[in-house]
Amino acid sequence: MNTIKQVAVIGAGAMGAGIAAVIANAGVPVLLFDRADEQQPDRSSIAKEAVSRLLKANPEALTQPRNSRLITPLNIADDLPRIADCDWIIEAVSEHLPLKQGLYKQIDGVRKPGSIVSSNTSTLPLHSLTKGLPNSFAADFCITHFFNPPRYMRLLEIVAGNIRPEVMQQLEHFADLKLGKTVIHCKDSPGFIANRLGIFWIYCALVEAIDMGLSIEEADALLSKPCGVPKTGVFGLMDLVGIDLMPAIVGAMCQALPEHDPFVLLQRHLPLIEKMISQGYTGRKGKGGFYRLDRNQNPPVKEAICLHTGEYSPALRPKVPGADTRVHNLRDLLSRDDKYGRYLWRVMAQTLSYAATLVGEVAEDITAIDAAMRLGYNWKYGPFELMDILGTGWLAERLQTDGFTLPSILATTARRPLYTLQAFQGQDNQLHFMDVYGRYQPLLRPEGVLLLADIKRQQQPLLKNASASVWDIGDGVLCFEFTSKMNSLDPDIMALLHQSISLVKKHYKALVIYNEGENFSVGANLGLAMFTANIAAWQDIEAMVAAGQQTFKALKYAPFPVVSAPSGLALGGGCEVLLHSDAIQAHMETYTGLVEVGVGLVPAWGGCKEMLARWQQKPNYPQGPMPAASKVFELISTAAVAKSAEQARRNLILRHHDQITMNRDRLLADAKATALQLAEDYQPPQPATFNLPGPSGRLAFEMAVNGFVRNGKATRHDQTVSLHVADIMAGGDTDTLTELGEEDLLDLERKHFMQIIRHPDTLARIEHMLLTGKPLRN
Known part of the structure; x- marks a missing residue:
């Protein structure tokens, strides 16, 4: 149904440029207009400067820098006729009614018949905006109120007015599936909702x-x-x-x-x-x-x-x-x-x-x-x-x-709740809301939306402990949900994952790892690690590391597909969950990476080996023992975090077959569909093997780290931790002709983790992170 192939945004201020970025992030070309700059040789310099600001924005407006190429900066005086090629024209100029209405008359003179026109106003009512304009314009006009910053705020308020129903359906579909927005229909009242x-x-x-x-x-x-x-x-x-x-x-x-x-x-x-x-x-x-x-x-x-x-x-x-x-x-x-x-x-x-x-x-x-x-x-x-x-x-x-x-x-209400659970269409515990007449109405989700919150109202978990739960989401698919604080990973989660693998193996088709918290997972439970280190229970820590390695290995080689569906932070151990899954169905706003060096540690639940496998298997990537090891060393030693699912694909955390969902509410349904597709004739992956550079490669990594320290780009403890990463990437004391297996890499990860966690500067980093939530640069 996507008939919106090109969009125009008129007004290149903070909101207009931000809206243009949202559209470009959806892979749709956008024309960005502002007034002509009479003082510059390039009369479109105002819009061009707006695109430049998008590339420098913090937080990032673009999900990847190359999306800026989809934005064409123009000026209204010279280029407005180009909107004739656009299916949706968004006005985002200042809140001045005569300015907007004058612009609409210009737009109506050059737009193609049936193209959608909308205003991003936050205060002006629709009936004022369209006053005196032709009925044919009003039939294609509405208010689309984005929220700031447009990339991150999921709300899109729409005032439909007299727009044709088929046009509104087209716009809603695009905003939902392509832009990832939740459309809320508002009445034509001041300030909307x-x-x-x-x-x-x-x-x-x-x-x-x-x-x-x-x-x-x-x-x-x-x-x-x-x-x-x-x-x-x-x-x-x-x-x-x-x-x-x-x-x-x-x-x-x-x-x-x-x-x-x-x-x-x-x-x-x-x-x-x-x-x-x-x-x-x-x-x-x-x-x-x-x-x-x-x-x-x-x-x-x-x-x-x-x-x-x-x-x-x-x-x-x-x-x-x-x-x-x-x-x-x-x-x-x-x-x-x-x-x-x-x-x-x-x-x-x-x-x-x-x-x-x-x-x-x-x-x-x-x-x-x-x-x-x-x-x-x-x-x-x-x-x-x-x-x-x-x-x-x-x-x-x-x-x-x-x-x-x-x-x-x-x-x-007569003291009744405004929301309640009632039976509806054969389902018990369907959420209902009270209408203005005091009657309960079912809260219906759009087609293609599956929320774990709704499932949890209707059934009991199949498995549950203090840190995780397992739910039946239908059609032979189970959902594994982290429920610990900030969804941090601990022994309870590892134990329940093992139970889940056994359960799916016997009775179900596939497993989806997903939750509706703010973050997928912030990684390992550092508080537990700190407590165990403080009492010098090193054997317990090593047992936790080994248990995590074996759990993630069991996930990877389970006789059924495992699909991870992250949103928000998926850091450290959370990223390692993704790396051991058959497929990832990521929300676009997924921020992921192996960040362990930031707290003085190294990835030890298989993250190093999985990243090495990805980079050495990348099509057209240089072969030999050094290229893949060098790239993964760079990503891990700098604690690189992808700031979107698109950037995660660039870092190979997402592979070519992994998919991205724009609308957060559609993530679980999309992941379930992916799992069912994989379940047809599923075969577990083949184990990876590695030929790594050994001591010569380690020396090259060490020289690079020493250069960063000399230039003030890395601290002394960064250097210490990075040298442990270097030895893993080099394969220890191997040589380039010796083929290593996954267990060899896991042994190296565990060995270096146990060495570095005893270091006082690492313990200081962990403690500082727990107290402040920020990394310590010691």
Whole structure:
């Protein structure tokens, strides 16, 4: 159904260029327009500079640098007729209605009939945008509101207006499968869904912190983990988005909303914000914002602004009672009768109450609002899911006690949950949601979407321990799920993998390794390794290494296909899981690599041997004992991490037959389909053999490392660890004529792991990583 072959983006600012990058990442050519630069010989220099910025962006806007070749920088004055070749034209210019409408008239004069035109506006209603334009234009026009940064934010809000249904179906299909976006349909109301509620929440947090005398550090401690909000909190989020955007967005919203709307009633004159913007304190893109770095000190000191004086002082880690509260205990924190409990209640009561009033106005049902806040603001739970966690009865009583007008949907619930499990179409425990009339409706997934969360509501695990579970996902396929903290790998996971292999061998066709956590796996459980090292239980550590090697070997040679489906981080041992799988079905946003040297270790669960096998088997790659060993030495000794699944393919963690899924919600279904395809006439792989360079190769690697140390690119302990990697890559004391097997490489990995883990500088690195989450450069 993909009939969108080329796209135009008009407006090469941060959002427009970011949207162009998203489209290029999907492998689709895109024309990027901006105004003509009359001061330069190259009149398209503004758009060209935007493409240059994409290549330098941090975080990366492009999934691989070569995608920039799919973006053609142009200017509106000279090149606009070229949009006649485009199937979708996205307007992303500034939020100025006359500018947009004038541009639409130009577009309509040169576009081909039936091409889609959309606006990336975040505030202007569709009926205003299309006023005075031909009906034929309105039939092809909609709002497509991307979120910043466009590559990483999965939400795409769409206001359909009068667009033809077949055109909308075409656009949704493209946004879903090619761009990896979750499309949420919004009504034509100011701010649509996520910004209408999200900006209200942000502004409420700011105003209440000023009124109640909380520091920004205290507010962020409360409005983060306890509410299921990212650790940036609300003030850190404002710095990230840009403080200068707030007055314009708030002003536009207040103009469009009725004067009695809670959003309008909340607004007030904030001299501090005006002062910060005038002095260039607009957030991370400026000199700083609510937080800033004082670079005059060595090392730089993070500072926080006082909301009352406007003065900066060193940012503190405030001791806020309940700041470590998990979301499911949020009611206890909201019930506290101290300034922290009262502040959090004021913010969340207004936010949840406002969310409840928006059902029917901004979207048809609560599921759209919940999804918009999860995907657009990275909340772990949407507002209505939070209401269920708190208890709708408790929340309604507390709101009424504190003088809030009870929104109709909370009055309608009669203390029933907003989400519940009911039978539907022969399935028990199908998730249902409450509509505006108090009736439960089934929550239906799009075709091709399979979520483990839904499966887990409908059945019990076939196998389970403290760190992993195994689920039947149908058609003879099992799913192995990591459930440990950050999905780190430990002996419990290895034990359950062995049990799973036996179970699949007897009764099933294939195994998929997948989870719906933030990360696939951050690698081995370093806390367990540190504890065992501290008591000098070296035999136990070696046993854990050997058990991991044998478990991954059993996965690789199981008599059925194993498909890994990663998303997020797949580091160290998590990467080694991928390397021992028959196939990888990766979400595009997979960040993977063998990073063990960063904590002073070497890959020891078969990562070295598997990477060597991949590079020596690469078609048209130079043969002989050194080329593959040199490349793998480079990747491992520099702890190279692929910043996308495409980059992982470049590093050969993904091979030519491995596949990439753009939409996270489709990953499990795609992995299952891959597993079933492989299960037909499946044969396990043949063991690899190696001819490695031996001592001469080790000497070459050592010379390269010494050069990095002399040039200040590697520390002394980097050198020590890299020399252990060098010996593995060289094959120990072998010679080029001796053929080594996989067990020989595993023995070398285990030997060097056991040597380096005893080193005090390695133990210091592990401890530092556990305490700070950052590598120690010792």
